[in-house]
Amino acid sequence: MSKSEIDYLIVGGGIFGAYAAKMLSKSATVALVEREPSLMSRASRSNQTRVHCGSHYLRAPRTALDAKKYRDRFLNEHDFAINRGFEHIYAIARQGSLTSAQGFERFCDWLEVDLDRVYDDSIMDSRRVSESYKLKEFSFDPFLIANSYFRELRKNQVSLYLQSEIFNARRENDHWRVEIRDCTSQIISIEAKCVINATYSNLNSVAKQFGLPDIAMKHEYSELLLAYIPTLRDLAVTIMDGPFLSITPYGLSGLHVLSSVIYTHHFSTKDPEVKMPCQTNNRTCQVGNFNPCQFCKDRPMSAKQFMLNQAQSYIPNLGSVYVHGKLETVKSTWAVDDYRDERQTMVRKLATSPNFYSVMSGKVSAIYEMEGLFSVN
Template structure:
């Protein structure tokens, strides 16, 4: 397993083959390090990177966290430059503000867009019910096609000389032969980083469901999110012609705050990146909750649901912030806690920069958004 380092580089192990581990491995190899990438699952981009809403966020979702907006805007250009084939700009994206119970008003949302320089035009998708929202905007957001991203990642890792080991779970104790180690295991970060003094942190873990559905014709190539608070969204699912439903409340089957997620026994077998038909699905609640906003949603044909564990920082209810955090844990180990996909290239650059410096200091926790 151990590979030789170049004269200027180190032998580096990257643990976790999600978008953050893959991109870090790629950039470390290009910087002259000899990189082994270890992924526990049978394929790359199998965890949260394979089960998400497919949005390449430009900031429209985060009217309460300007740090997150700045973070993703900093990242989008470098992500698009690294993975241009996987970025879809051909969908129509809409953002709406619910008439009732939204945490920001239509007026506040427009002020937010203007303040942050987020472009928009007043337009409504054909399936959005009149009266359900106070504002509907068409925005130039983008999406990520995960099937294309996976292929692109494989090709780039091969070209950069990264040795990829799937079905290869690793713990820190397995990696003594490596001069540098990157931990990018997201919801399992504490399983590895807690072995280092001061490394363990609390996170909020959410076992999430993403229903995959067929929808009427008027939804095709269109994406909508209703903000701001306990609402819903619908997005095209890669190039499949089907859609992913999101719901801030009903998508979550279990929440834990602490060092490790507690996974309900009945859901444990569903966290494999595949579409499942299960009696535990909350699909009916997704439809019920979407009905006031979306015409034709009752005709949604449920193909099945994807399940995964989301990890976010605890106690972020006020801002809904989604920071990406790179931490130097000691003179050998760096961890990446992935926020939004758009930040993965900036996070990889930060890892390369940190490995170019000496021992860690108090300042070595790097956060794109605070």
């Protein structure tokens, strides 16, 4: 068994764990443990890749303001990975929408987001949407960001344990004693002054390994479609506000990612740990330690055709949609009021001396909210 002493142990190498490692390694010793073979291979890769400007969150003004607060900094610092080559159409559904065109305009005015009314009705079906607006909302490329963070963590001498998991954890005086099983099945013993838990859907499962309490969360099994859509080459579309859909460029891949409020989410649970019906068929996918959903043979039946039909009903000239694949994962949020659609960032300190923090957010640009919050004592 090899042994080492460090300041921070970060569990989870999604965008939050990777950014925390990058930030802290400038002045402290850091190790990062990630279960998958590469950084950002779960939610940080399987999402709509929107760098939100806030206009999507009409029912959650605080979330809208948070999104706007960090948007420009995120875009600037990740410029190499940002797709700015499209316009985002926000269309207001005539039926079933929780907002009106005036309500949306007023909200964007309050948020100081610039809108341009679209008068050309060749894209959206004017029988189904009342008004459409164009605004600037870009997308990020998760693969390029993961590669860049990986290089920076190596440069900053972060000890990276990929394809590794925590095997055992306990308090020992003023530090955590953590045993990690690495990719060669070797057990590494680490003495860490502080642990940061950035495992998103697995937050409660990892906290439990450290003997710490649960936080109320909600988990949803999510399916997104990845497709080549020539008609939308330089466009994104979001229908507001309620059980509708979004189609956005997936980073710089040349593909779009299609998400539907009613069809994307297959199952939902408020159990503290991820517990989905599909896990009962798969013995290797355990509560608290679920496998990647992407290629699982027991994942739920695809809602692909429903999603495509819904998209075509709003965008009659959508034309050919070449579905290239799917992004499947568990989407998690803090258990908040469903109506308000809030995506608050929370950093919870679950233990003191030695410190232990759990961090999670519903927006990638919120990585900056972690700054200045962690300490070893």
